[in-house]
Structures are given as C-alpha cells and as structure tokens.
Amino acid sequence: MPEIQEHLRQSTRGGRRRKLVVVDDDPTGTQSVQGFPVLSEWTAEALAREIEDDSTPGFFLLSNIRALSARDAEHVLREIRTGLDAALKRLNRSEDSVTIISRSDSTLRGHFPLDVEVLCSHPPLDKKGAESQARMPRGGTSVLTLVAPFFQAGGRMTINDVHYMTTSPASVLPVHLTPFAQDKAFGFSTSNLKDWVAQKLGGGVKAEDVASITLDDIRRGGPTGVRDKLLSLARSNTTSLGTYVVVNAVTREDLECVVLGSLQAEDAGLEGSTEGEPGIRMVYRTAADWVAVRAGLSPLPPLPASALRPPPDLPSHVPSAEGGLIVVGSYVPKSSEQLSFLLENGGKEQFQGIEICVDTLFQDETARLGEIVRVTAAIEGGINAGKHVVIFTSRQLRQEDGAGGLISGMKVSDSVVEIVKNLRTRPLFLIAKGGITSNDVAVKALGLKRAMVLGPILPGVPVWECGEESKFPGMKYVVFPGNVGSSQALFEAAQKLCFPPSASTPPSPDSKTSLASCVTPTRPVFASSSRTLDLLEAARAKGEAVGAFNVYNLEGVRAVVRAAAATNSSAILQVHPSSLEFGGQPLLELCRAGRFFVEEMGTMRGSKEKDTIAVHLDHANEAAVIEQVLATQLVDSVMCDGSAKPYEENVSWTAQMTRLAHSKGIPVEAELGRLAGEEDGLSVQEKEAKMTDPLQVPDFVEQTAIDMVAVTIGNVHGRYARNPPVLDLARLADIRAATDRLLVLHGASGLPPKVVHATIAIGAICKFNVNTEVREAAMQVIREGKAKDVLPLMQTTGEAMQRVIENKMRLFKASPSI
Known part of the structure; x- marks a missing residue:
C-alpha cells in the first residue's frame, strides 16, 4: 500500500490527482472506504463541485441500476455520463483527469457489460453481440476492461479465473453454486469468469479471447509484471471491442499488486498517447475493495463507539427518539439468518420486531396503504419508547413477474420507502439491510443528496452521516450489504449503535395495533381538559x-x-x-x-x-x-x-x-x-x-x-x-x-x-x-x-x-x- 500511496502522490495531471468517479449500482460499494462523499444527483454543477474538491480522493454516485430494467439502467447511466462530460467541460478538464470505476458487482449480479459500455465509452453490443454505433473510444486508443470481483469482507476470491465465495469457516464454493446465482434478473451458470464474461457479452467475445491477470503474474512478476502484461494486451488488441481482463486475487496484497500495476499502465498509456503512440484506456468493473486500494486507503478498523454517537447539534425542529430503526429488505439467506439471530437474541426489552406483510402490499391499494400506516405507527411507538425497532419484509420471494422480480421488488421497496418517509421522529440511528433497500431508503425516503462515508462499523459495513438537506440531518446511516458478515453481524452492528434509553420512556405499543395507538397529537396547553x-x-x-x-x-x-x-x-x-x-x-x-x-x-x-x-x-x-x-x-x-x-x-x-x-x-x-x-x-x-x-x-x-x-x-x-x-x-x-x-x-x-x-x-x-x-x-x-x-x-x-x-x-x- 505505501507504494500505491507514493505513486498517487507523484502521479498527477496539471498538479492534480486523477479523481475517482465511482458509479455504484447500490450503496454497498462504500463498504471499504472512508472520507468519500456519496451523491444521489449527477448534475453538471454537482459533479463539477466534487471534481474540483481536492480534499477527497473521489466520490460515489448512487445509480441504483441493479434495481432497474436494462432500459432504465441505460437511461440513468447515460444521464451520469452526460453530466460528467458537462462538468469536465465546465472545468476545462480532459477526460483523463478522472478515473471512472463501475462498482457494480453484487456477487457477479448487475448490468454487465452495459455499465462499462455506457460509462467508459466502451462500444456497446446489440442483442446479438454485434457492435453498435454508439460512443466509441477516441481514435488510436486501446481499451482494457478489468473485471475484478475480489472482496475480502464478503469472502470472495478468484483462483485460476474461477470466482469463489466463503460461505462458512469450513466451506468455500464456486459462486454459481450459491443462492446469488439463482437471481431471476441477474442469474448466472458459471463461476469461471472468462466464461461469465463471454456469456454476458452474448457471443461478441469468446471465452478464449478473454485475458487474465493470473496469481503467477502477480506473485512472480509483481506490479511491474502486471503493468507489462496490461500494456502487451493493449498493444496486441485487434478488435474495437477492446480486451476484457479477469483479475485473480486471493488476498488484499494480490489486489494491491494489480492496482499498482494498472496505475503504472495507465500512466504509460497516457504518455504514449501524447507521443504519437496508441493510447490505453483502462476501464474498471470491480467490487468495493478495488476502490479502496485505488484510493490508497489501508484496511480500515471498525469505527469506535464515539464516532457513532449522534452529533450534539442536531436540528431542533425534528423530534428525536432514543430508539433506533433497522430496516431489513434483503431476502438472501444470509440476511434472513442475521435477522433471525437478532430477533432471537436481542431481547424483547431492547428490540421490537415488526413484519411488513408482503402479501398485503400486493392486495388492493387500500390494503397496501393500511399496512404502511400500521408499520409506521408501530415504529413511532417503539422508538419513542426507547426500543430499537426492526422492520422486515416477509421472507418469501416474488420473482414471477416477468422481470426476474424487479417489478415486485420495486413495489415492496416503494412501500418500505413510504414507511420511513412518513416518520415524524428522528431515530437514534438507521440500519438498512440490503443494497437496493439502503439506496431507496437513503434517496427516496430520507431525501439524501450528499452524505459522507465515515468508515465501517464492521468489516464491509459502512456508516454514513446524512447531509443537511436530508430528512434527518446528522443521523448515522448504516448501509448493511445483504451478503456480508456472520449470522451475528447484524446484531453486533445494532449493539454498537445502541445507547441506553432514559428510564422515563413509556412502554411501547403492540406492533399489531392500529396507527392511532402509536401517535399522540400535540395538545395545546389551553385545552388540557377539552x-x-x-x-x-x-x-x-x-x-x-x-x-x-x-x-x-x-x-x-x-x-x-x-x-x-x-x-x-x-x-x-x-x-x-x-x-x-x-x-x-x-x-x-x-x-x-x-x-x-x-x-x-x-x-x-x-x-x-x-x-x-x-x-x-x-x-x-x-x-x-x-x-x-x-x-x-x-x-x-x-x-x-x-x-x-x-x-x-x-x-x-x-x-x-x-x-x-x-x-x-x-x-x-x-x-x-x-x-x-x-x-x-x-x-x-x-x-x-x-x-x-x-x-x-x-x-x-x-x-x-x-x-x-x-x-x-x-x-x-x-x-x-x-x-x-x-x-x-x-x-x-x-x-x-x-x-x-x-x-x-x-x-x-x-x-x-x-x-x-x-x-x-x-x-x-x-x-x-x-x-x-x-x-x-x-x-x-x-x-x-x-x-x-x-x-x-x-x-x-x-x-x-x-x-x-x-x-x-x-x-x-x-x-x-x-
């Protein structure tokens, strides 16, 4: 890591470091960093402001495209690309002054290769895998697209081009044998990343044409060997599609070696393009750890309790509760295990569980709104009583909607958003479990436009501080990925955020009671006996x-x-x-x-x-x-x-x-x-x-x-x-x-x-x-x-x-x- 940090200090353009622009398909990509702003808007003005801010290594953009159809995802990605182009033009800077990373990997699920095609000027393919006439890289530039899904906190590694996941201390499985591969929208049938890339490209590239940085390249050749291989691949590229490169890694040190080698290759490619030689454009499709290493961040220890407490100067116009809120939307088995452990071991005196009945949400609108109000009311009653309220969607899946569950998931997510949006009392904290859940709660329910990543509460679990424009300014917001942590992790995170409630708080109403039982109107003092x-x-x-x-x-x-x-x-x-x-x-x-x-x-x-x-x-x-x-x-x-x-x-x-x-x-x-x-x-x-x-x-x-x-x-x-x-x-x-x-x-x-x-x-x-x-x-x-x-x-x-x-x-x- 010191070598990367030193390279970043020396490698500047026009006196500035290349700014990292990380497009995240859900908010969990911030899990390995700190000191990064997170934006939910991508206007030219907002992007220019962040690019110009030299106090941060980069920023995240919450695209949430994993919750969208391919058509809608492309629309969002093109909006981001247009905003970025306009921001660079406003600042009179070249595209080389930023590095775009598509942090759009959720255990190989996501809109690949659409994300890199649109964001990074990679020529898109039509449905048959043929090249289409969209944005092409500038003339003479060879494109290398690095696919690097290594993620240490998630137990994910790549060996001999096969991606594995640690599912328990004694079990490591190829990812196509895990539940993530069964995703109706983004499922896959192979763990060999070369085959996976070829399948996702629809035949436009064959598996044998996909290159890889092997563990032997990394551990024998070091950063220089990685650099040389990347430069060789770029110069031998014979197709306008560019070359896709799979990155193997078992440890963070492996990843650091590849990142440093890619930085050196980037610099060599930029220098070559100014001297009349073919330039090199590096395109990144990665998991969260790549972003942290690319920013020169060492592994982050969990935040101390003092950093998790609410700031003393919270706005007084919003009443604050002594109870926190945990929202579990993710339905993957690991999330369900963590939820069960929390409810079974948290204690009824401290935690109050409230199930959101998904079946009711899919009845008529009257039933849906009634369920929303019931849950909202129970939350208000619980957090005002000093309890930490855990709301969770029914654990059954609804994926038979013709869109791999995206339409059904959107309806459930919209209902969760309405519940949180209707709260009138600021929770002590808010944990959102699941990538799409955490995005929608942050952006749609809390109205968050800019937050700051403080660091991890647990490995792979980031904490944000909500911005001034949000519904609850200054509140600690925990983005808890669905596929991270042991069965006890959600309980451990909640315990770190729990501070003793006052002894004077009233008892909490039953979670099944109506809205009325949980809402107390502010009675004017004159009418104490009306x-x-x-x-x-x-x-x-x-x-x-x-x-x-x-x-x-x-x-x-x-x-x-x-x-x-x-x-x-x-x-x-x-x-x-x-x-x-x-x-x-x-x-x-x-x-x-x-x-x-x-x-x-x-x-x-x-x-x-x-x-x-x-x-x-x-x-x-x-x-x-x-x-x-x-x-x-x-x-x-x-x-x-x-x-x-x-x-x-x-x-x-x-x-x-x-x-x-x-x-x-x-x-x-x-x-x-x-x-x-x-x-x-x-x-x-x-x-x-x-x-x-x-x-x-x-x-x-x-x-x-x-x-x-x-x-x-x-x-x-x-x-x-x-x-x-x-x-x-x-x-x-x-x-x-x-x-x-x-x-x-x-x-x-x-x-x-x-x-x-x-x-x-x-x-x-x-x-x-x-x-x-x-x-x-x-x-x-x-x-x-x-x-x-x-x-x-x-x-x-x-x-x-x-x-x-x-x-x-x-x-x-x-x-x-x-």
Missing part, C-alpha cells in the same frame, strides 16, 4: 372514531344519546349555524343537557365515564356567530370554517378565530380544501370544490394553531354521485404523514364500511360527521304518515334516527378489515 379532544384521542388510541351527528331538536339529541348508550359509545352533538338560527341558545342548552341523559337513564353498559357526549358548533363561517356561541359557554369545540376563502385569507381568519376560541379554552376544527355538496343550506358546486393539499397542511396547522383538520379527499356533503364513493386514500396517507393533529372526515353518510375502515387505518380519522342518512330516516317516517299525533311522531322519528346512528357508531368502532 371534552372533544378527550373523546377523539381516546378513540384514536383504540383505532376507532367518534360519530358527530347534526341535531335540530329534542328527538335528534335523544336519538344520539340513546344510541350511544345502546352501543357503549361516545358521541358528538353538532349544531349548524342554520339550525342555531332557528333554535337559538335553547338548542345549545338542550344539547348540553343531553350530555347527562345517559347517566340519568342508567343504561350505559360497562362504562363509568361521565363525559361521553360533547357539543360542537359545526361549519361556522362568521366571526359574530363564533363569538356569540363561545360567550354561552355551552360548547366543547367549534369548527371555524374559512374554506371558502383564498388560502392566505383562510389562514389569517382561522388563526384569528383560533386565538379567540383558545382564549376560552375551546379547541378548533378547520377545513383545508373545500367539500362539494349541499347540506343545511350549505351548497358548493363540484367545480368549486378543492382537495386538501398535503404540502399545505404543515403550514396551515402551524400558522393557525388549530387542533383538528377536516380533510377533503373526495368526500362530499349530502349524497354521493358515485356508488361506491371513491376517496383519495393515498392523499389521506400523505396528509396523515404531514401532521399529528386529529383528522376529521365530513360527509360520512353513504360511505361503505370498507372505506370507513380504510380512512381510520390509513389516515387515523377519528371524527366522522354524519347528517344526511339520519335526516332521511326521520323524513321517511314523516312521509309514511303512520303517526297519528305529535308525540307518536316524535317517538317514531327518534327511533328511526337512533337505528341509523347505532349502526354508524358500531361501524366506527369495528375493527378495520381492509
């Missing part, structure tokens, strides 16, 4: 919802209260301004008195709760009405409805009304978006309706300080035009992820049970407004005309309404089955 909030929070904690029923008279109040008694439910009596205009303050007083009907009747079964009924002012859009009602002290909550106003005006008016209500100790519900439909004199045409924008929700909540958000996701006042109604459940999930406030759904009349349960499970809806069906039940009795006097009419209409209300209450309490 009846409405008490009822809604209690319901959400059980994965249920409370029905809020508009009432107009004694019969309506009595129907709601009796239904609550019959079903052992809580309820909210709602008064709309239009009915208040008719009934005045006595109507509010009737509702207030109705809260005590249940206790006086003595019919509430199995409940000793006194305050099971709340009174709510519904859809108040005039400040004067709100002020008058608050002055009566007869309501437990109000809805300040500025939804008809432009957004900024809605925010301003709602904030003003909220301050007024809060000064009286009354919580506020407000609507973001606007419902279509007609009810109680409120009429909104469909073209005037507007869905709730999840991106506006945090701003709306922060500026108004409201306590409950009424969402618009396709729900309407009155009857639904479509049967069954179609609600935007994905939008609801995004809204839920954007706020911890209690969520309300207006227009519950006519919603099928499955939709009701989905909104509870996916969005934690804990208050449903119901009016139309109750009123229609009363009107049907009146139209039938069977009652012969006023009292019988009051009784029969009340009973009809009560039947509808009881059904709704049971529906809102039923266990979701989505």
Whole structure:
C-alpha cells in the first residue's frame, strides 16, 4: 500500500490527482472506504463541485441500476455520463483527469457489460453481440476492461479465473453454486469468469479471447509484471471491442499488486498517447475493495463507539427518539439468518420486531396503504419508547413477474420507502439491510443528496452521516450489504449503535395495533381538559372514531344519546349555524343537557365515564356567530370554517378565530380544501370544490394553531354521485404523514364500511360527521304518515334516527378489515 500511496502522490495531471468517479449500482460499494462523499444527483454543477474538491480522493454516485430494467439502467447511466462530460467541460478538464470505476458487482449480479459500455465509452453490443454505433473510444486508443470481483469482507476470491465465495469457516464454493446465482434478473451458470464474461457479452467475445491477470503474474512478476502484461494486451488488441481482463486475487496484497500495476499502465498509456503512440484506456468493473486500494486507503478498523454517537447539534425542529430503526429488505439467506439471530437474541426489552406483510402490499391499494400506516405507527411507538425497532419484509420471494422480480421488488421497496418517509421522529440511528433497500431508503425516503462515508462499523459495513438537506440531518446511516458478515453481524452492528434509553420512556405499543395507538397529537396547553379532544384521542388510541351527528331538536339529541348508550359509545352533538338560527341558545342548552341523559337513564353498559357526549358548533363561517356561541359557554369545540376563502385569507381568519376560541379554552376544527355538496343550506358546486393539499397542511396547522383538520379527499356533503364513493386514500396517507393533529372526515353518510375502515387505518380519522342518512330516516317516517299525533311522531322519528346512528357508531368502532 505505501507504494500505491507514493505513486498517487507523484502521479498527477496539471498538479492534480486523477479523481475517482465511482458509479455504484447500490450503496454497498462504500463498504471499504472512508472520507468519500456519496451523491444521489449527477448534475453538471454537482459533479463539477466534487471534481474540483481536492480534499477527497473521489466520490460515489448512487445509480441504483441493479434495481432497474436494462432500459432504465441505460437511461440513468447515460444521464451520469452526460453530466460528467458537462462538468469536465465546465472545468476545462480532459477526460483523463478522472478515473471512472463501475462498482457494480453484487456477487457477479448487475448490468454487465452495459455499465462499462455506457460509462467508459466502451462500444456497446446489440442483442446479438454485434457492435453498435454508439460512443466509441477516441481514435488510436486501446481499451482494457478489468473485471475484478475480489472482496475480502464478503469472502470472495478468484483462483485460476474461477470466482469463489466463503460461505462458512469450513466451506468455500464456486459462486454459481450459491443462492446469488439463482437471481431471476441477474442469474448466472458459471463461476469461471472468462466464461461469465463471454456469456454476458452474448457471443461478441469468446471465452478464449478473454485475458487474465493470473496469481503467477502477480506473485512472480509483481506490479511491474502486471503493468507489462496490461500494456502487451493493449498493444496486441485487434478488435474495437477492446480486451476484457479477469483479475485473480486471493488476498488484499494480490489486489494491491494489480492496482499498482494498472496505475503504472495507465500512466504509460497516457504518455504514449501524447507521443504519437496508441493510447490505453483502462476501464474498471470491480467490487468495493478495488476502490479502496485505488484510493490508497489501508484496511480500515471498525469505527469506535464515539464516532457513532449522534452529533450534539442536531436540528431542533425534528423530534428525536432514543430508539433506533433497522430496516431489513434483503431476502438472501444470509440476511434472513442475521435477522433471525437478532430477533432471537436481542431481547424483547431492547428490540421490537415488526413484519411488513408482503402479501398485503400486493392486495388492493387500500390494503397496501393500511399496512404502511400500521408499520409506521408501530415504529413511532417503539422508538419513542426507547426500543430499537426492526422492520422486515416477509421472507418469501416474488420473482414471477416477468422481470426476474424487479417489478415486485420495486413495489415492496416503494412501500418500505413510504414507511420511513412518513416518520415524524428522528431515530437514534438507521440500519438498512440490503443494497437496493439502503439506496431507496437513503434517496427516496430520507431525501439524501450528499452524505459522507465515515468508515465501517464492521468489516464491509459502512456508516454514513446524512447531509443537511436530508430528512434527518446528522443521523448515522448504516448501509448493511445483504451478503456480508456472520449470522451475528447484524446484531453486533445494532449493539454498537445502541445507547441506553432514559428510564422515563413509556412502554411501547403492540406492533399489531392500529396507527392511532402509536401517535399522540400535540395538545395545546389551553385545552388540557377539552371534552372533544378527550373523546377523539381516546378513540384514536383504540383505532376507532367518534360519530358527530347534526341535531335540530329534542328527538335528534335523544336519538344520539340513546344510541350511544345502546352501543357503549361516545358521541358528538353538532349544531349548524342554520339550525342555531332557528333554535337559538335553547338548542345549545338542550344539547348540553343531553350530555347527562345517559347517566340519568342508567343504561350505559360497562362504562363509568361521565363525559361521553360533547357539543360542537359545526361549519361556522362568521366571526359574530363564533363569538356569540363561545360567550354561552355551552360548547366543547367549534369548527371555524374559512374554506371558502383564498388560502392566505383562510389562514389569517382561522388563526384569528383560533386565538379567540383558545382564549376560552375551546379547541378548533378547520377545513383545508373545500367539500362539494349541499347540506343545511350549505351548497358548493363540484367545480368549486378543492382537495386538501398535503404540502399545505404543515403550514396551515402551524400558522393557525388549530387542533383538528377536516380533510377533503373526495368526500362530499349530502349524497354521493358515485356508488361506491371513491376517496383519495393515498392523499389521506400523505396528509396523515404531514401532521399529528386529529383528522376529521365530513360527509360520512353513504360511505361503505370498507372505506370507513380504510380512512381510520390509513389516515387515523377519528371524527366522522354524519347528517344526511339520519335526516332521511326521520323524513321517511314523516312521509309514511303512520303517526297519528305529535308525540307518536316524535317517538317514531327518534327511533328511526337512533337505528341509523347505532349502526354508524358500531361501524366506527369495528375493527378495520381492509
């Protein structure tokens, strides 16, 4: 290694070292380095910035192409190549100022030779193996493509051109006999790398035409012998396809010898091209160890515990938990062994396992979103209780999708991404198990654009520190390859990251409970005993919802209260301004008195709760009405409805009304978006309706300080035009992820049970407004005309309404089955 380091110091162009540009097909390629930035973007500006930074030997680009089809992979690779060309042009530097390495080897799986063809100007082949007219190397340049899959931490070595893998201390197998060779997308049938190259090239090159650097070349000839052989191969090359060269290596010292020899050959080729001789272009397709050796890095010891602790200056706008998160997406046998060991030996007091049911993810969208929300909620509960949560996908494989499992894998990965993306609390740390999993969680869930590789937590297992632009700046992110380590390795890594939780943390909820049981809204200090909030929070904690029923008279109040008694439910009596205009303050007083009907009747079964009924002012859009009602002290909550106003005006008016209500100790519900439909004199045409924008929700909540958000996701006042109604459940999930406030759904009349349960499970809806069906039940009795006097009419209409209300209450309490 000292010889390589000295060569790198002396070998500069224009006073600068050649920058390493490492294109990684998944993030695990950083497993042998430290001090390397990792980028998930490849704009000319970003690449130029990294090339110009002389403080680092190179940088990694997260292409994630192993998760893509060949067509999509080629598109990404061409984007990278275009960005790199533009960056070099911007800096006025030649292509020789960088060295491109395709770190795209996951136990021989990946898009070879597509990666080197596109990235390194190697002439691509068509499907029949013939040359195509794509980017050709510059005239007179001979191309050598080195294939070097040696990886010490993974137990992988090449002897006599055959690639082996150490599967246990007493077992070394040719890699085509390991499970990796059975990969539906990138499987292979030979461990002889010459044959493997020929097969991947589709017949364009024969196995006998593939050269190799043998162990004899390395151990007898040393770096000079390797250099001379590479130069000889380049000068004897007779095809524009160039020469493919297999690199044998059993030890790191073997690899160091080949790297130094290739560096010397690179320099000789560059010098030759300036003197009129044919130039040499070295192209590298390698595993992770090549990158470290090429950068002059000695073997890295595991990071000390002090380097793994969270930085003291974490941003305060994101709450932090004392529990970490481990995400296991990799399905290879070694990952499953490590997962089992962790769950069996970690201890239930310290680790909480949560299985992501893959079968559920492949049901309809409602079921998928419900599973996402369930798991997200369990994570929040666990990490906030100081436990280290382990989420893992079901261990069965789904590869029969016509694309070798890539399409199925993408769906599972997208769901894992949504789970992590929905977290509102920063975990103490995050371990992502598997290459594709770690890429998608980093880039798509955490929004990471640039991270810094700190070094290994275990051999072959790198730790990154998330950049400032990410979801959780400064968090330690462990990229754990699926095929690395002993059965105990995942447990050992987790133990190194675990720091004792505080003794005051509450117990963790059961991982199978609903979203509601794991999410505690931030209750404003003014409303420490608000009846409405008490009822809604209690319901959400059980994965249920409370029905809020508009009432107009004694019969309506009595129907709601009796239904609550019959079903052992809580309820909210709602008064709309239009009915208040008719009934005045006595109507509010009737509702207030109705809260005590249940206790006086003595019919509430199995409940000793006194305050099971709340009174709510519904859809108040005039400040004067709100002020008058608050002055009566007869309501437990109000809805300040500025939804008809432009957004900024809605925010301003709602904030003003909220301050007024809060000064009286009354919580506020407000609507973001606007419902279509007609009810109680409120009429909104469909073209005037507007869905709730999840991106506006945090701003709306922060500026108004409201306590409950009424969402618009396709729900309407009155009857639904479509049967069954179609609600935007994905939008609801995004809204839920954007706020911890209690969520309300207006227009519950006519919603099928499955939709009701989905909104509870996916969005934690804990208050449903119901009016139309109750009123229609009363009107049907009146139209039938069977009652012969006023009292019988009051009784029969009340009973009809009560039947509808009881059904709704049971529906809102039923266990979701989505």
